[in-house]
Amino acid sequence: MEGHSAGTQERVWAPGLHEQMELMQAKLDALMDHSSGGVAVYRPVNDGTDFIIVDFNHAAEEIEHVRKEETLGKSVQEVFPGVREFGLLEVFRRVWQTGEPEHHPVSIYKDMRTTGWRRNYVCKLPNGDVMAIYDDVTQTKRSELATRMGEQIFRAIANYAYDWEIWVGPNGRVLWMNPAATRVSGYAVEELTAMRDFPAPLVYEPDQEKIVRAFDAAVKGGTGHEQFRLKHKDGRTLWVEITWQPIYDEKGNSLGHRESIRDVTARKLAEQAAEVAEWEEEAILDTMAERVVHLDAEGSILWANRAACESAGMGREQVIGRFWYEMPLDWHETSESCPAMEAMQAGRRIEIEKASADGRLWFVQAAPLLDPSGEITGGVEVSLDVTKYAHAGAAPEETEPEARKSEAPVEVRDPPADSRPTQP
Helix, strand or coil: CCCCCCCCCCCCCCCCHHHHHHHHHHHHHHHHHHCCCEEEEEEEECCCCEEEEEEECHHHHHHHCCCHHHCCCCEHHHHCCCHHHHCHHHHHHHHHHHCCCEEEEEEEEECCCCEEEEEEEEEECCCCCEEEEEEECHHHHHHHHHHHHHHHHHHHHHHCCCCEEEEECCCCCEEEECCHHHHHHCCCHHHHHCCCCCCHHHECHHHHHHHHHHHHHHHCCCCEEEEEEEECCCCCEEEEEEEEEEEECCCCCEEEEEEEEEECHHHHHHHHHCCCCCHHHHHHHHCCCCEEEEEECCCEEEEECHHHHHHHCCCHHHHCCCEHHHCCCCCCCCCCCCHHHHHHHHCCCEEEEEECCCCCEEEEEEEEEECCCCCEEEEEEEEEECHHHHHHCCCCHHHCHHHHCCCCCEECCCCCCCCCCCCC
């Protein structure tokens, strides 16, 4: 080239190591944000005997029904207890040691929380972390199995599924359901399929409107999931989670939709009860003579101390999850009278005296409970038998309403992560 010596070469800019790492991180962030498949990043610990989750994208949250915040910093074996049996933990170790990416073939993963077919691709990142990119191919696998095995074998598999599986035709009529329906609802399959306006008679009344909307969306070909309260045949109220999605034949014609219902009562009540108190608070409240009952905003009992349970003649495991009117208490004059509900409606603390049918006199304090944003999340009532003080002609100082009257609601702090679990 004119003006250059024969030995001169043009310089080509090449990014340095820092720029390369930034570029790699930008690509990884884009993959995490926009991938339609699940993406999880794991960091080896203890010389590769275990791996800690350091990133988890939105698609993975949807696949596994778990929030990212609940996974970060935890062992993969804690979040996914079935990972060793699934065979993926050994793949992580090999990829981390060799640096060679691997495909983990389509296999079924299961633990107490979830079950499904997964297809994984695992590779090692420049910083030493291991990344898994995977898809939930459960529906594809089920379709393949149904096509290959035929209707009879498919029914045999579906009949032993843990979840309550339902096939609803294009016109909204229930065509089939598996035996798990009886385990979840208490009703025989024949009773359920013959039930008029199914599933409305099973749904707790305040939740019926949203389930009707969900059912209409499913009949129209939509997909989704919802939680609602289901009335068991024996009178209990359960929390269940329903998912639905359309079904098509090989020509693309609609066969209706599939519904899957799982009993999540234990998980739901554990989440609610975690907001009540620490273990130490339970021990303190159980030593009190006062009867203490904690309700959620809809009147369902989250917790009651020993004195309240003994007063009702019920164990705590029988009380939690019931509505206040299902717990017989002497200071509730009628099934329409609950001081805690009255306090929530009034938005302030109330103090009252009530006489029970057996002639005893009760001093009751009740107050709404507020979250940090000021929203009412529930209510608490504390009741004391003051009959002996009334008969003596004077109540003790701690039972005088005027001495402690307050118009302010009670503000509750966020409970610690290790709040006690409860049983439904």
